[in-house]
Amino acid sequence: MKTKVLLIIVMMASVGLLLFVPNVHASESFHGTSSFENIPSEISRHFPTTFDIKLQYTAGPWGLDDVIPVIEISPENATSYVNFYFEPISVDKNSIGRIPVTITVDPAIEYEKIFLSVSFEGNNSQAGLLKSGWTDSLILSLGPRDEISRQVDYEKIPWGEIDIKNRAALFTKNMIPRSMVQAGEQFFVVQKVDFSDDNFAKNSTFSAVVGYAFEKGDHMIHFPKGENVTDAEHEEFGEAHRKLINEFYQNSEFAKSFEFKVNSEKPFLVKSKFMLPESGKYTHQFYKKLKNSPAVSASSMGGTTVVEKFSKAVGENNICKNDNLRILIKHDYSNVVCVDRQTAWKLIERGWGL
Structure with missing residues (x-):
């Protein structure tokens, strides 16, 4: 009888443990919308490029800390060639936050385009880890492989x-x-x-x-x-x-x-x-x-x-060859000349000076 009672207690303890563990690691959702800003026409294969993720948080706990984008790359083979850098942000409900993201692409990547699937994670002091209830996507075109040699x-x-x-x-x-x-x-x-x-x-x-x-x-x-x-x-x-x-x-x-x-x-x-x-x-x-x-x-x-052109009276150092003359640039940048002070005022009255 003692053995049976002990077995039941152990089983109850095990069940209780199994029920408790998922609650610790469970994650709920928060909701909103996102968009991408300042996306260049091409992402350099050689130098870091920065763009912004605009996050509008509409439903969930009042505040979220350590909000970050979770970025998945397709084709999957491109993942090892692409790195992202960003700083976590805090955002309150019914407010907008922006996450600057810097992407660095290894020149050896073989693809012309990559596809990003972006969701978000954030922490709340009471609810714990929360995940976004939506996913956004972005297609990025990569610049030429010979960018360095061309430049x-x-x-x-x-x-x-x-x-x-x-x-x-x-x-x-x-x-x-x-x-x-x-x-x-x-x-x-x-x-x-x-x-x-x-x-x-x-x-x-x-x-x-x-x-x-x-x-x-x-x-x-x-x-x-x-x-x-x-x-x-x-x-x-x-x-x-x-x-x-x-x-x-x-x-x-x-x-x-x-x-x-x-x-x-x-x-x-x-x-x-x-x-x-x-x-x-x-x-x-x-x-x-x-x-x-x-x-x-x-x-x-x-x-x-x-x-557009210089007067021959202007030296290579952008100074008039005649020290008694002053330089004057026409308002449409079509000409730069050297004139005396009196002539300069007349030309300025006619709309010459910038």
Whole structure:
């Protein structure tokens, strides 16, 4: 009799244990919608690309923490060639959250397109792990395999051979610094490739990327000024500026980038040919970053003026050959001339000056 009673107790304990375990690991669903933003036409096989997932949370517990996308790739054979980087976010019910996602694709991948199936997971302090009640999908086209070889058109120059005050600069064929160039004229971008030990372990060699981009128009985000500027405005500026420097080169129509094995103890310069086909005001960016990092580690942005033609009175350094004359750019960027002060005012009255 004692044996039977003991057996029943053990069986009851086992049943209780079996019933308890699934409850611990059970996951419920939360509901909402999602969409993809800032998707480029092609995903580079060589450099990280960033896009956004917009998540609208509509039904479930009041708040979710550590919300992440769960991404499945098809064809399945492509999975080992694709990596994603993202940070978890928190989101409240009836609110919208955005998850920046950086995708890095191994150049050896054999597919032209990949298919993403995206669901979501998040934690609630009371309900535990929750999974989304919906799945979204996205098709990504991959860029050409020979992207690097197509873009590489540069010359490596020993450190110190050219005097560059900034991290990068525009030069004429005679290696004179320039802030203004002629449409269709070949000029050179020279960049310093000098990653510090803060980026690399000492005496180690790593892959890094330097590049530059030009886009027509003024795309600069200007720092808020004035006595009544709020902290919120400063924070908004900071966030917009970070977004600009990390995405400008990806969205630019006129851009080049180069990958190097960089030794932090052996910096060098890179000289690359370039030209801009149309006159106008351009925004430029010179940047450098670690190959597999989603964030630009250094960026210099500013304006470049492109005119249709120069007056012979203008020297290669964008300064009038006659010190008594001043430079004037026509409002449509069709011409740049050197005139005296009185003539300059007359031309400005006629709409000449920018």
